[in-house]
Amino acid sequence: MLLNENNLCNYYNLDKNPGLKAKGKFISDRFAYLDDETTKQKLVQFSSDEQVNITFSIPQMHCSSCIYLLENLHRIEPGVKQSQVNFQKKEIFIIYNPTETTLRKVVELLAFIGYEPHISLKDMDVKKTPAFNRKQIYKIGVAGFCFSNIMMLSFPEYLSSGIINEAGLKETFSWIIFGLSLPVLFFSAADFFVSAWKGLRQKFLNIDAPIALAIIVTFARSYYEIITGSGAGYLDSGSGIVFFMLIGRWFQNKTYDSFSFERDYLSYFPLGVTILKNGVETNIPVTQLQKLNRIIIRNEEMIPADAILVKGTANIDYSFVSGENIPVEKNKGELVYAGGKQVGGAIELEVIKEVSQSYITQLWNNDIFGKKKNTEKSFIHPWSRYFTYILFCIALVTAIVWYFIDVSKIFPAVTAVLIVACPCSLLLSATFTYGNMLRIFGRNKLYLKNASVIESLAKINTIIFDKTGTLTQSHSAEVNYKGLPLSQNEMAIIKTISKQSSHPLSKLIASSMPHITNETVTLKQFKEFTGNGLEAVAGNTYVKMGSSAFVKETNPLLMHGSGSAVHVVMDEVLMGTFSIQNQYRSGIKEMIKNLNRKGIEMYVLSGDNDLEKENLQLIFGNNANMIFNQSPQQKLDFIKSLQHLPNSAVKNKNKSVLMIGDGLNDAGALMQSDIGIAVSENSSQFTPASDAILDSSKVHLLDKFLSFAKAGKKIVTASFILSILYNFVGLSFAVQGLLSPMVAAILMPASSISIVLFVSLYSSFIARKKGL
Amino acid sequence: MSAFFILIGFSILVAAVFLAAFLWSVKKGQFDDDYTPSIRMLFDEPEKTESNSTKTINQ
Numbered sequence: 001m002l003l004n005e006n007n008l009c010n011y012y013n014l015d016k017n018p019g020l021k022a023k024g025k026f027i028s029d030r031f032a033y034l035d036d037e038t039t040k041q042k043l044v045q046f047s048s049d050e051q052v053n054i055t056f057s058i059p060q061m062h063c064s065s066c067i068y069l070l071e072n073l074h075r076i077e078p079g080v081k082q083s084q085v086n087f088q089k090k091e092i093f094i095i096y097n098p099t100e101t102t103l104r105k106v107v108e109l110l111a112f113i114g115y116e117p118h119i120s121l122k123d124m125d126v127k128k129t130p131a132f133n134r135k136q137i138y139k140i141g142v143a144g145f146c147f148s149n150i151m152m153l154s155f156p157e158y159l160s161s162g163i164i165n166e167a168g169l170k171e172t173f174s175w176i177i178f179g180l181s182l183p184v185l186f187f188s189a190a191d192f193f194v195s196a197w198k199g200l201r202q203k204f205l206n207i208d209a210p211i212a213l214a215i216i217v218t219f220a221r222s223y224y225e226i227i228t229g230s231g232a233g234y235l236d237s238g239s240g241i242v243f244f245m246l247i248g249r250w251f252q253n254k255t256y257d258s259f260s261f262e263r264d265y266l267s268y269f270p271l272g273v274t275i276l277k278n279g280v281e282t283n284i285p286v287t288q289l290q291k292l293n294r295i296i297i298r299n300e301e302m303i304p305a306d307a308i309l310v311k312g313t314a315n316i317d318y319s320f321v322s323g324e325n326i327p328v329e330k331n332k333g334e335l336v337y338a339g340g341k342q343v344g345g346a347i348e349l350e351v352i353k354e355v356s357q358s359y360i361t362q363l364w365n366n367d368i369f370g371k372k373k374n375t376e377k378s379f380i381h382p383w384s385r386y387f388t389y390i391l392f393c394i395a396l397v398t399a400i401v402w403y404f405i406d407v408s409k410i411f412p413a414v415t416a417v418l419i420v421a422c423p424c425s426l427l428l429s430a431t432f433t434y435g436n437m438l439r440i441f442g443r444n445k446l447y448l449k450n451a452s453v454i455e456s457l458a459k460i461n462t463i464i465f466d467k468t469g470t471l472t473q474s475h476s477a478e479v480n481y482k483g484l485p486l487s488q489n490e491m492a493i494i495k496t497i498s499k500q501s502s503h504p505l506s507k508l509i510a511s512s513m514p515h516i517t518n519e520t521v522t523l524k525q526f527k528e529f530t531g532n533g534l535e536a537v538a539g540n541t542y543v544k545m546g547s548s549a550f551v552k553e554t555n556p557l558l559m560h561g562s563g564s565a566v567h568v569v570m571d572e573v574l575m576g577t578f579s580i581q582n583q584y585r586s587g588i589k590e591m592i593k594n595l596n597r598k599g600i601e602m603y604v605l606s607g608d609n610d611l612e613k614e615n616l617q618l619i620f621g622n623n624a625n626m627i628f629n630q631s632p633q634q635k636l637d638f639i640k641s642l643q644h645l646p647n648s649a650v651k652n653k654n655k656s657v658l659m660i661g662d663g664l665n666d667a668g669a670l671m672q673s674d675i676g677i678a679v680s681e682n683s684s685q686f687t688p689a690s691d692a693i694l695d696s697s698k699v700h701l702l703d704k705f706l707s708f709a710k711a712g713k714k715i716v717t718a719s720f721i722l723s724i725l726y727n728f729v730g731l732s733f734a735v736q737g738l739l740s741p742m743v744a745a746i747l748m749p750a751s752s753i754s755i756v757l758f759v760s761l762y763s764s765f766i767a768r769k770k771g772l
Numbered sequence: 773m774s775a776f777f778i779l780i781g782f783s784i785l786v787a788a789v790f791l792a793a794f795l796w797s798v799k800k801g802q803f804d805d806d807y808t809p810s811i812r813m814l815f816d817e818p819e820k821t822e823s824n825s826t827k828t829i830n831q
Contacts, residue, residue, distance in 0.1 A: 064811045087808040137798050145791040
């Protein structure tokens with residue numbers, strides 16, 4: 001095939017599991033909208049007559065073979081001049097020659113080899129800026145350079161205890177240090193001043209305020225000493241602190257480049273749509289779709305706006321919207337909602353609402369999507385406030401005491417207090433603890449948006465579960481047979497008939513009998529009654545399979561209850577029934593038990609019907625709170641009402657709600673809750689906007705995640721105590737006016753490094769103990 | 773001892789060159805992706821003459 005023709009076969013030598021193969025369902029004019037000049041203009045980064053540069057996001061990228069194949073695109077399509085992969089961001093940068101190929105051809109080629117780029121409407125509106133913050137790295141680099149050179153030049157001062165014989169050498173050192181410290185103060189430390197100033201303007205003393213104060217005092221006193229020639233200053237420890245704090249920030253701000261936590265419906269919808277105008281099919285961008293347009297939706301395509309079916313039989317799969325994966329049949333004249341996927345032949349629709357006004361997208365017009373979540377102020381901030389007050393008290397007391405003993409010592413002692421008691425160890429303990437916890441969560445496939453989510457996670461006392469896709473596995477189910485025993489031949493017949501249908505239940509039945517070979521069965525007169533059942537003659541047997549209304553029989557053996565049932569009738573005799581039940585993820589029961597023990601309230605909120613109620617009760621207990629048939633808006637409202645209820649366990653405190661769900665129908669609820677966790681079957685898949693993305697195979701670890709987040713607070717508190725001990729030692733020198741630059745230069749980095757080591761090791765130890 | 777002044781000037785100059793090199797490499801995007809290049813260098817360059825033997829092995 002294509003790969004072979006171009007001698008790219010050694011691709012398969014590389015990896016035993018080369019993974020995704022070319023996807024078969026390739027529809028030729030799906031990408032026709034890419035020929036549209038305005039669309040093209042919005043997508044490409046650079047274009048000239050000979051060269052076009054473009055970056056695509058390719059979520060399917062998953063192994064080293066992908067890199068090989070994608071970087072060798074030019075051998076399949078000579079028009080492509082260069083292709084370069086960024087595996088962590090799951091992006092590919094392509095340069096092609098527009099005279100030899102087109103954008104559409106490049107995208108079609110990518111789709112054909114199984115790496116369909118994700119092109120969303122969002123990309124079209126905003127030009128991407130590199131998420132990677134290089135400026136922060138510049139600042140660290142500059143601070144590191146200045147810090148190490150200042151340290152080196154300060155050594156003579158420490159070792160000779162301030163007496164350097166060579167004339168002019170001491171002054172030269174001082175002035176070089178002076179020069180080196182300027183970029184640290186004005187470039188590297190600038191963020192601290194900006195953030196402290198912003199806080200002060202809003203009359204809020206944030207953690208950066210005492211840090212900014214300490215930096216200013218350190219540098220001002222040092223400059224004073226250097227200019228007057230009275231001492232060497234503390235620029236070495238001052239720039240060292242800036243350097244360490246910048247590293248701390250960088251460590252905490254690890255981002256997951258390949259995930260996006262801020263998505264709206266535009267990311268899900270197709271870019272182009274085929275419209276029918278005067279009998280001619282044309283492709284237009286979805287944004288230009290208007291009311292009363294006739295559109296054509298083919299197999300596996302998504303409906304972009306609410307519309308009325310005018311031609312064809314629709315079989316709409318709303319799994320994306322509601323989580324229910326059995327397609328719904330719609331007839332001519334019926335309303336179909338945006339977000340559904342057509343399964344089967346092409347249909348013709350008349351649009352009745354614009355894309356942004358459709359049922360599913362309306363949710364995004366809700367206020368909740370307009371405003372950013374109130375991120376609660378971290379508990380570190382009040383601490384830092386107390387810290388600052390206490391610090392001022394100590395400085396004041398020191399000043400008063402020295403006023404009575406020796407007035408000339410007031411200035412050195414007070415500044416020394418402010419220098420040595422820098423709250424940087426407070427800051428470092430929190431940044432490194434949360435930074436390390438983010439990594440541990442990430443290793444367990446829970447990807448948090450940022451570190452402040454950890455603190456909110458520790459406060460959670462109510463959890464709301466979505467059913468389909470979260471508690472249950474979305475694409476597998478348990479198939480049980482009850483009835484007369486079936487012979488090999490009969491099973492083969494059932495499998496053969498089931499295989500003819502694309503209905504999910506038939507598919508499940510067929511796949512539940514992998515050991516049966518069905519070569520011997522020949523079918524005559526196969527007929528499918530959509531939504532009801534199948535009818536066929538296999539050999540000499542007349543077989544009917546389907547709902548009990550369809551086969552006109554009920555199985556007395558079958559307990560009335562949950563799941564879907566397919567009855568099998570052979571030659572007018574009821575053979576038995578296949579009952580199909582959603583399969584719950586393993587470990588869920590255990591997890592619920594643990595959460596219950598911790599006194600966490602739990603709810604199940606499902607958009608689905610209540611057929612599964614009994615099974616859910618087995619997991620959650622009989623008194624479980626379960627609410628079914630919820631629309632996306634109702635889910636959102638339910639969470640809102642919960643958040644205003646007082647918590648039963650802790651009085652005077654509102655509920656802190658965690659919502660865990662997957663489908664687009666949970667999007668509003670995820671947004672409204674204090675923490676929304678989006679469950680994803682495959683981490684490259686697109687998930688609704690949320691605070692965290694959890695791989696579906698790890699849902700059962702939720703209780704452990706919560707208790708680890710709670711432990712995080714303990715770790716930070718423990719390290720606070722440690723840093724207060726250091727401050728105590730430093731302050732006891734400082735109040736006596738004895739803080740030499742050497743003591744400061746040893747004590748400050750030593751406290752920073754030991755705190756970093758302490759929190760990293762301690763949090764890793766706790767994680768291991770909790771089995772993460 | 774006045775050699776000190778020259779040596780210190782040199783040492784800072786050398787360090788500044790390294791700083792400049794670091795800033796340049798960040799600007800050129802050398803730290804943007806620290807995974808893909810390590811895989812990329814493992815791929816062999818394609819053989820110029822198409823040998824049939826590799827084809828048959830892979831089919």
